[in-house]
Amino acid sequence: MANLTTQGIVLRHADYREKDRMLTLLTPFSGRVDALARGCRKPGSPLMSCAELFAYGEYVLYQGKGRAGVVSFSLIDSFYPLREDYDRLRYASYMLQLLEAQAIPGDRADKLFQLLIRSLKRLCYLPLEPRAVTAAFLLMDAALSGYRPRLSHCVRCGRRLGEDEARLFDAEEGGLCCAACASGGAPLMPLNSRELLWMKDVLQTGIEKTALPPADAPLPLLRKYLEGRLEVSPPSGKGLL
Numbered sequence: 001m002a003n004l005t006t007q008g009i010v011l012r013h014a015d016y017r018e019k020d021r022m023l024t025l026l027t028p029f030s031g032r033v034d035a036l037a038r039g040c041r042k043p044g045s046p047l048m049s050c051a052e053l054f055a056y057g058e059y060v061l062y063q064g065k066g067r068a069g070v071v072s073f074s075l076i077d078s079f080y081p082l083r084e085d086y087d088r089l090r091y092a093s094y095m096l097q098l099l100e101a102q103a104i105p106g107d108r109a110d111k112l113f114q115l116l117i118r119s120l121k122r123l124c125y126l127p128l129e130p131r132a133v134t135a136a137f138l139l140m141d142a143a144l145s146g147y148r149p150r151l152s153h154c155v156r157c158g159r160r161l162g163e164d165e166a167r168l169f170d171a172e173e174g175g176l177c178c179a180a181c182a183s184g185g186a187p188l189m190p191l192n193s194r195e196l197l198w199m200k201d202v203l204q205t206g207i208e209k210t211a212l213p214p215a216d217a218p219l220p221l222l223r224k225y226l227e228g229r230l231e232v233s234p235p236s237g238k239g240l241l
């Protein structure tokens with residue numbers, strides 16, 4: 001069997017036998033991959049650096065009949081500063097858990113992979129508010145996964161919504177609902193005009209270019225929306241507000 005050379009990042013790991021570790025990787029073109037890093041917990045092992053959470057680099061994987069194994073690894077970034085900031089680490093861990101639940105083995109995931117790497121760099125190296133970075137991550141993930149929220153028209157009657165109208169978010173239909181259509185149907189979540197503006201701006205210009213205050217990032221709403229759509233519930237999401 002041929003070796004597979006691929007970029008990857010560790011989403012999860014579990015110790016295995018005495019000196020090994022089982023890794024769950026996200027890769028751009030093979031989706032989620034489980035791979036055994038044999039001997040990586042031995043002092044001086046060349047595979048030591050590949051077997052940590054967030055280890056991002058180039059993996060050479062042996063694909064046998066059973067599970068894949070790591071042959072060699074070259075580190076691009078360990079995102080080490082995340083370990084020194086508990087708050088940022090919580091948000092970064094949530095991103096890993098969400099993608100672990102979302103990614104499918106064998107499915108192309110290059111856009112989500114890039115989104116994750118960029119979002120981790122923002123959390124790790126830029127003075128951006130982690131809550132806003134995570135909300136932007138969820139919004140972009142939704143857009144890439146086919147759930148881009150509709151933010152201009154009512155999802156129930158199709159009417160264009162005015163700037164100052166009261167708005168509710170319909171998580172099942174994936175967009176805004178006008179006050180007239182609000183009775184009946186699935187429960188709705190309130191979304192104020194600043195939060196709406198933030199979502200539109202981030203979708204258009206990106207999290208680094210928006211000048212809107214991070215306090216306006218509707219993180220709980222986006223979390224509930226995307227987790228509901230993907231039917232996943234990463235355990236670390238509960239502590240994030």
Ligand SMILES: [Zn+2]
Pocket residue numbers: 154155156157158159177178179180181
């Ligand atoms: Zn309506």
